[in-house]
Amino acid sequence: MERPGAGLGGARVTAVAAAALLVLPLGLFVGAVAIPPGEILRILGGGGGGPHRDIVLSIRLPRLLLGALLGGGLAMAGATFQALLRNPLAEPYILGVSSGAALGAVAALAAGVVGGASLALPLAAFAGAVAALALVFRVAAAAGRALDVRVLLLAGVVVGAFFAALISLILSLSDAGTVRTAVLWMMGSLYGAGWGAVGVAAAYTLPTALLLAAMARALDTLAVGEETALYLGTDVERVKRVAFAAASLVTAAGVAVAGVIGFVGLVVPHALRLVTGSRHRTLLPLSFLVGAAFLATADAAAQALFSPTEIPIGVVTALVGVPLFLALLRRRMAVP
Amino acid sequence: MRLEAREVTVRYPGAPDPALDRVSVQVAEGALCAVLGPNGSGKSTLTRALLGAVPLAGGEALLDGRPVAEWSRRALARAVGVVPQSEPLPFPLSVRELVSMGRYAHLGPLARERARDREAVEAALSRCDVAHLAERTVQTLSGGELQRVRIARALAQEPRALILDEPTAALDIRHEMAILELLAGSAQCGITILLVTHHLDLAARYAHRLLLLDRGRLAATGTPAEVLTPETVTAVYRWPVAVRTDELTGSPRVVPLPGPHPS
Numbered sequence: 001m002e003r004p005g006a007g008l009g010g011a012r013v014t015a016v017a018a019a020a021l022l023v024l025p026l027g028l029f030v031g032a033v034a035i036p037p038g039e040i041l042r043i044l045g046g047g048g049g050g051p052h053r054d055i056v057l058s059i060r061l062p063r064l065l066l067g068a069l070l071g072g073g074l075a076m077a078g079a080t081f082q083a084l085l086r087n088p089l090a091e092p093y094i095l096g097v098s099s100g101a102a103l104g105a106v107a108a109l110a111a112g113v114v115g116g117a118s119l120a121l122p123l124a125a126f127a128g129a130v131a132a133l134a135l136v137f138r139v140a141a142a143a144g145r146a147l148d149v150r151v152l153l154l155a156g157v158v159v160g161a162f163f164a165a166l167i168s169l170i171l172s173l174s175d176a177g178t179v180r181t182a183v184l185w186m187m188g189s190l191y192g193a194g195w196g197a198v199g200v201a202a203a204y205t206l207p208t209a210l211l212l213a214a215m216a217r218a219l220d221t222l223a224v225g226e227e228t229a230l231y232l233g234t235d236v237e238r239v240k241r242v243a244f245a246a247a248s249l250v251t252a253a254g255v256a257v258a259g260v261i262g263f264v265g266l267v268v269p270h271a272l273r274l275v276t277g278s279r280h281r282t283l284l285p286l287s288f289l290v291g292a293a294f295l296a297t298a299d300a301a302a303q304a305l306f307s308p309t310e311i312p313i314g315v316v317t318a319l320v321g322v323p324l325f326l327a328l329l330r331r332r333m334a335v336p
Numbered sequence: 337m338r339l340e341a342r343e344v345t346v347r348y349p350g351a352p353d354p355a356l357d358r359v360s361v362q363v364a365e366g367a368l369c370a371v372l373g374p375n376g377s378g379k380s381t382l383t384r385a386l387l388g389a390v391p392l393a394g395g396e397a398l399l400d401g402r403p404v405a406e407w408s409r410r411a412l413a414r415a416v417g418v419v420p421q422s423e424p425l426p427f428p429l430s431v432r433e434l435v436s437m438g439r440y441a442h443l444g445p446l447a448r449e450r451a452r453d454r455e456a457v458e459a460a461l462s463r464c465d466v467a468h469l470a471e472r473t474v475q476t477l478s479g480g481e482l483q484r485v486r487i488a489r490a491l492a493q494e495p496r497a498l499i500l501d502e503p504t505a506a507l508d509i510r511h512e513m514a515i516l517e518l519l520a521g522s523a524q525c526g527i528t529i530l531l532v533t534h535h536l537d538l539a540a541r542y543a544h545r546l547l548l549l550d551r552g553r554l555a556a557t558g559t560p561a562e563v564l565t566p567e568t569v570t571a572v573y574r575w576p577v578a579v580r581t582d583e584l585t586g587s588p589r590v591v592p593l594p595g596p597h598p599s
Binding site for chain 1: 384387389408409410412413414416417418420423424425426427428429430433434437438440441443445446493
């Protein structure tokens with residue numbers, strides 16, 4: 001088997017990054033209103049005018065950037081969880097972390113503590129995400145095999161179902177306005193995203209992404225076992241704490257802003273490992289870029305596929321992610 | 337580098353008996369020391385205790401006279417290379433990538449690899465005779481190849497001591513001998529070596545000193561001839577053995593005798 005990431009590897013990394021950057025802006029050219037590409041480019045260059053200018057600069061551009069930030073963050077969070085758990089199936093949605101974040105956000109919204117698109121909402125979601133992660137580990141540890149892939153996935157599913165029930169409970173006790181907002185948001189959508197949401201997502205995602213990228217070498221060592229990592233000079237307990245918290249925070253910020261979007265963290269790192277290798281110094285930054293392009297494109301597809309009806313973006317990512325997840329699961333289970 | 341355990345006791349939660357019970361050992365600089373003992377006698381725990389990877393219930397582990405708890409993990413990884421019994425390899429990695437991890441303790445988290453780091457990796461690859469495998473994915477290697485790659489990673493750390501936990505288990509004669517010759521050569525260059533093994537005869541041939549553990553206690557320590565007496569080995573392994581001197585190598589050879597019970 002040829003080695004990804006060496007010799008030709010540099011060229012591959014450049015090619016993947018260039019492709020992602022090329023695909024990323026395509027979402028600007030999709031939307032309910034048909035605007036000629038030339039005019040969009042003129043508007044981006046500072047020209048143009050009238051309603052099209054508003055559509056591009058106040059609707060399409062923030063929506064594209066939000067999708068990019070969330071996709072990049074979710075893909076990096078997935079790659080991080082995978083290294084920490086030494087399991088290519090680990091992913092915020094599957095681990096129940098997203099459901100936890102959703103519960104935290106819904107609880108905060110229902111209690112009226114914070115409004116939508118607020119800087120504090122991701123913190124409520126983060127609290128929920130950490131609670132979910134702690135619960136998943138507790139359940140898996142009680143089964144005696146905390147890192148067994150089957151036990152962990154089962155725990156994630158069960159905890160996710162429990163949190164979904166709690167969300168339903170909160171919503172059934174809330175007023176109709178809250179329910180409508182919450183349900184739309186929970187389906188996962190970038191619909192109506194404005195610059196405020198972009199600001200919130202950027203404030204949490206960008207610093208955390210840099211922090212994770214700085215831990216790339218430590219994550220390399222953790223991916224070959226905690227004992228080996230320790231002997232290679234990694235401060236295992238500290239790195240684990242920081243990386244779990246950072247990946248949960250990125251996930252929580254995404255959920256708080258745009259609801260639950262699954263499988264980005266599974267699809268993107270998996271594809272990248274096959275093409276550019278498993279070293280986190282390339283895997284994490286490329287996960288961000290490709291995740292950004294992936295989610296922005298998925299959002300364009302969500303708008304265009306059944307136009308004029310827009311489908312939730314979580315539906316698109318699940319349609320791509322679930323078949324891949326099942327294929328991976330089948331392969332994992334075949335080799336015990 | 338000198339390795340030392342003073343009255344070290346280790347207890348695992350839930351276990352009735354300590355995994356190590358007041359064990360004291362000293363390994364001198366440049367010595368090749370083999371740790372022997374039946375399954376579950378505390379061999380791996382001793383290496384973990386020396387490396388600060390398990391909490392001590394009593395006693396002290398010292399590296400170059402300094403308590404291991406005072407070493408930062410990075411400084412420790414620059415001084416001691418370790419080959420644990422096994423490790424998970426869930427993601428595709430090339431041989432060179434895995435061996436390069438031996439340099440991480442020499443690099444800051446953000447620093448780029450220097451020419452020096454690449455040279456250390458290439459030197460380690462050739463010393464372990466795996467340079468031709470550098471581009472291969474580790475998942476495609478045979479057991480013997482993978483062990484040599486893991487030893488290469490420890491050598492890439494350019495350590496002053498090597499600690500290896502059964503590195504030649506499941507290897508054929510050729511690969512086992514190649515690794516022992518490599519370790520003996522490293523010891524001659526002044527690297528202290530602690531080798532956990534079940535292979536009594538090869539330990540007797542290559543090690544300067546033996547440590548024999550029995551149910552968490554140090555049963556015997558000394559030169560191979562001092563430790564490998566029929567009485568001691570029979571008592572520790574609870575199986576009758578005879579000990580002969582090998583006419584070719586001149587070192588003790590343990591011959592297990594037919595058992596006391598028919599089976």
